[in-house]
Amino acid sequence: MSLLEIKDLNVYYGNIHAIKDISLIVEKGEIVSLIGANGAGKTTTLQTISGIIRAKSGQIIYHDKDITKMKAHIILKEGIAQVPEGRRIFSHLTVYDNLMLGSYSIKDSMESKKREIAQIYERFPRLEERQKQLAGTLSGGEQQMLAIGRAIMSRPEILILDEPSMGLAPLLVKEIFEIIKDLNKNNNTTILLVEQNAKMALSIADRAYVLETGKIIKEGNAKDLLNDDIVRKAYLGA
Numbered sequence: 001m002s003l004l005e006i007k008d009l010n011v012y013y014g015n016i017h018a019i020k021d022i023s024l025i026v027e028k029g030e031i032v033s034l035i036g037a038n039g040a041g042k043t044t045t046l047q048t049i050s051g052i053i054r055a056k057s058g059q060i061i062y063h064d065k066d067i068t069k070m071k072a073h074i075i076l077k078e079g080i081a082q083v084p085e086g087r088r089i090f091s092h093l094t095v096y097d098n099l100m101l102g103s104y105s106i107k108d109s110m111e112s113k114k115r116e117i118a119q120i121y122e123r124f125p126r127l128e129e130r131q132k133q134l135a136g137t138l139s140g141g142e143q144q145m146l147a148i149g150r151a152i153m154s155r156p157e158i159l160i161l162d163e164p165s166m167g168l169a170p171l172l173v174k175e176i177f178e179i180i181k182d183l184n185k186n187n188n189t190t191i192l193l194v195e196q197n198a199k200m201a202l203s204i205a206d207r208a209y210v211l212e213t214g215k216i217i218k219e220g221n222a223k224d225l226l227n228d229d230i231v232r233k234a235y236l237g238a
């Protein structure tokens with residue numbers, strides 16, 4: 001039994017059939033990547049997993065439990081957190097308050113939440129230096145770190161990231177990917193990563209799925225896909 005299993009998922013926006021019979025699995029401890037061009041349906045897939053968008057048909061199973069019709073805040077509580085596309089931090093709140101809000105789903109003492117924040121500051125020293133700063137004044141890379149930190153505050157078993165490298169300079173992209181790898185290796189967090197930057201995504205993933213106009217056209221070991229002719233031509237500029 002996989003940690004997360006999507007079976008024959010179909011999602012529509014009105015008449016637009018955005019997700020067509022997608023099936024995929026994520027095993028405990030894996031980094032799984034979903035790659036594909038703009039408009040392929042990556043964000044729609046992730047938002048359906050998180051309960052933000054409703055599927056027309058199909059199932060999403062997490063730990064033996066059908067979460068397809070669960071509300072978003074319950075899915076978060078169950079252990080699946082998402083760092084959304086474009087980060088969506090609260091720009092008029094401080095870094096500290098953004099992090100605190102990330103744990104709203106957890107019934108824990110203030111002390112323990114503060115300890116959690118201290119751990120996030122260890123991972124992201126730049127956030128500690130800027131903890132009283134309004135989040136909207138952070139650089140793009142710092143905002144991405146904050147978005148990841150906020151998601152970790154809910155102590156997810158699965159962290160879903162929607163294009164974390166978008167709009168970041170190459171050095172920061174590397175840094176963000178190192179953070180994702182570290183969360184997976186040292187924090188026991190299973191990762192589902194969506195990227196247009198296929199090369200980076202495939203370089204850190206265990207397995208990957210290639211999405212094209214709402215359909216999965218290829219899946220396999222990330223290393224095999226890096227060497228796959230079709231993937232190289234379409235997504236790696238080779």
Ligand SMILES: Nc1ncnc2c1ncn2[C@@H]1O[C@H](COP(=O)(O)OP(=O)(O)O)[C@@H](O)[C@H]1O
Pocket residue numbers: 013016018036037038039040041042043044045
């Ligand atoms: N709110 C929406 N209303 C109508 N169509 C949408 C909406 N959001 C996305 N779509 C369409 O669904 C398809 C998949 O979009 P999306 O999941 O955002 O792709 P990706 O994240 O891979 O770029 C696209 O054709 C897009 O135009």
Ligand SMILES: [Mg+2]
Pocket residue numbers: 042043044085
């Ligand atoms: Mg998207």
